[in-house]
Amino acid sequence: MTRSQVSLRPAAVADALFLAELWADSLRRTDLQEQVADLEVVIKSAADSPEQRLLVAEHDGEPAGAVYLRVATVSPINLEPVVQALSPHVLPAYRRRGIGRTLMESAVAYAEELGVAHVMTAADSGSRDANRFMARLALAPQATVRVAATALVRSKIEAQRPGTGRGLTSRQRGQVLAARRSLRRKESQAEA
Structure with missing residues (x-):
């Protein structure tokens, strides 16, 4: 039985689709x-x-996965160099064939080539398989990245601003609810 070959090559413009x-x-x-x-x-x-x-990773000559590698720093305030392995993805039909490992191995080889001591990647928080795979490769979680639309964050910030009536403390909220219940009782007694 012959073993399927996984190979890596630089992406070409023709790979964009x-x-x-x-x-x-x-x-x-x-x-x-x-x-x-x-x-x-x-x-x-x-x-x-x-x-x-x-x-681009190829399995028996067919594109099966890809990874974008870049040298950066851990963060803008932590200037430790790191090789970021961004979006290491494998097509579902080609999973469990060593392609993901090969993609991550390329990140390690690139870091070694450049003398960079750390490799960083990210996995979708909802992808149990991807997170387990990264953990097996000794990649530990360092942060949780959160993203939302600017307008949505603005509305939430405004809603929590003190004095707007919408961002009430729990004590204030309790007082407002008690006043509303009292008004309802008075209205229902007046109707009866």
Whole structure:
């Protein structure tokens, strides 16, 4: 029995459609044509930069997964260098064939090549399999990243602002509810 081959290669502009389908949940919400155009820019940028790599994993010659690697810092305030393995994804039909491991191995090799002591990645918080896979590779959680629409965050901030009547403390809320119950009782007694 022959073993299937997994190989990595740099992404080419022709891979943009494949990457748009693979990373559909990670891309900006727009039509497929604009996502493909975005990815063409990303592919060209990665090809021109010594600090970025966009790799496509192939299984028996067919595109099966991809990862975007870049050298950065842990955060803007923690300047420790790190290789970020962004969006290491494998098509569902190709999972459990060593492709994810190969993608993460490429991140480790890139870090070693550059003398970078840490590798960082992220997995969807709702993906139990992806998080377990990353944990088996010794990647521990460091932060929880939260995202929301700007307008939604603004509305929540405004609702919690003191003095607006909407962001009441629990004591104030209790007083308002007690006053409302009292008014209702008085109204129901007056009607009876």
